[in-house]
Amino acid sequence: MKLSVIGCGYLGAVHAAAMASIGHEVVGIDVDERKIEALAAGKAPFFEPGLDELLAEGVASGRLRFSSDLADAAGAAVHFIAVGTPQTKDGDAADLRFVNAAVEGLLPHLAPGDIVAGKSTVPVGTAARLAEAVESVGAELVWNPEFLREGWAVEDTVSPDRIVVGGGARAADVLREVYHTAVATETPFIVTNYATAELVKVAANAFLATKISFINAMAEIAEVTGADVTQLADAIGHDNRIGRRFLGAGIGFGGGCLPKDIRAFSARAEELGRGESVSFLREVDAINLRRRERAVQLVVDGLGGSVHRKRVAVLGAAFKPHSDDIRDSPALDVATRLHGLGADVVVTDPAALENARRVHPQLDYAADRDEALRGADAVVVVTEWDEYRRQLSPEHAAGLAAGRVVVDGRNCLDADTWRAAGWTYLGMGRP
Ligand SMILES: NC(=O)c1ccc[n+]([C@@H]2O[C@H](COP(=O)([O-])OP(=O)(O)OC[C@H]3O[C@@H](n4cnc5c(N)ncnc54)[C@H](O)[C@@H]3O)[C@@H](O)[C@H]2O)c1
Ligand SMILES: O=c1ccn([C@@H]2O[C@H](COP(=O)(O)OP(=O)(O)O[C@H]3O[C@H](CO)[C@@H](O)[C@H](O)[C@H]3O)[C@@H](O)[C@H]2O)c(=O)[nH]1
8 A cells, every 4th residue: 555654753764664564655754854865775863673674675675765745645545644742842731733734734735535644642632623624635534643662663563562543434444454464463453533542642651651650659668668669569560450561660761752741641631621630640750750869869879978070970871771762861861960960970872872962962971881980989870771781790890980889770780799799789769
């Protein structure tokens, strides 16, 4: 089938490449010409395992092309909207300018019977508002939210846990054809109305964020009682009704989705006069931000009350491993707070260094882990990359660092091993 994908950022680039890989003829369109140039050369403008190969394959096969001209969307049967919906500059609501502009710009290029499929995460009520314009040219709108995780984006797109389509039965059948490989493996395919489809997306992210903040709240209690939150998470996680995933206590969630999506959800609920129904999300956000402060406090405490002029090796910059994304990264928040307290911060990350350097030029950077560790008075692990979590021994670190203080912002190190090697180990909610 012929498809267009409007917006080739993170979500759109992955979606376009994945759709070409399952046999569709895809044109990806973005206003950012540099992005389009890179993608057309088979190169992702960000780090995502497996994506470069998929892009190169798609481009070489002739099934995948990229353009900065919306007119090139003409002729596609389904047009996916994958533009950004960032937090507005002066509030919590989602900024819908890009979605509005993409849909409006697309209208002259639509033919009767075309389907416009919204993939961007939007406040409930957006699809109903946009439908009128789409229908005015004889096309049909569906909302088809995306649940992929960065770092596993290709796998999540080709084999999703579920597909949700809000809209009419005919359009849903066309989307069944689009996602034929998932449909063939009996992936749950949920057809519903616009509001439900939009809400499924934000509810899923709100639930995940709540689960993380729940365990981080338990970490706060563990800190004043001598309990160990990782053992607590294991123990409650054995209950199948609870499950162990997303019970990783530490410096909390960041990235381009969870933080902005729970804020936009709160803002939308308030607009609808139902702010109190999701008022707990404000607490989820507050708990999450407190954990970053806690990590900073642990470094200060570990260094005897002040970080001023102390060299602190910050291991990690990305908001999570297997990504170079630094949007709302808790790792960089901890680094900039330490810098603000007068520490000589040296940040390293296997993938996100360039992005971090561009956005936070005031920090110092080390090209690799060992360079960051050299001469450090304290070490803080803020992104649980394998090269810090699994491949760094306390003996090796001791051979490079000046001090023996390690703050484990992701509870990813073995406390006993580090303590046995002479380190002061400080975890998040662990004695
Ligand atoms: N990143 C993820 O893992 C993920 C997962 C699921 C859902 N989402 C949602 O998908 C949407 C996109 O997220 P993202 O992370 O890809 O954002 P992004 O900022 O990486 O990409 C957005 C892209 O849209 C382009 N764009 C903006 N206006 C345009 C227009 N009028 N025409 C064409 N292109 C335009 C931008 O140039 C940019 O490349 C958001 O709503 C987000 O919440 C993201
Ligand atoms: O136990 C955990 C699990 C995650 N995190 C943090 O939570 C954040 C988000 O992680 P994750 O959800 O894996 O990353 P995203 O790629 O942002 O994916 C989320 O946001 C996407 C965009 O909406 C959705 O599509 C995905 O389903 C949803 O998981 C990261 O900072 C993680 O470090 C924790 O602190 N503890």
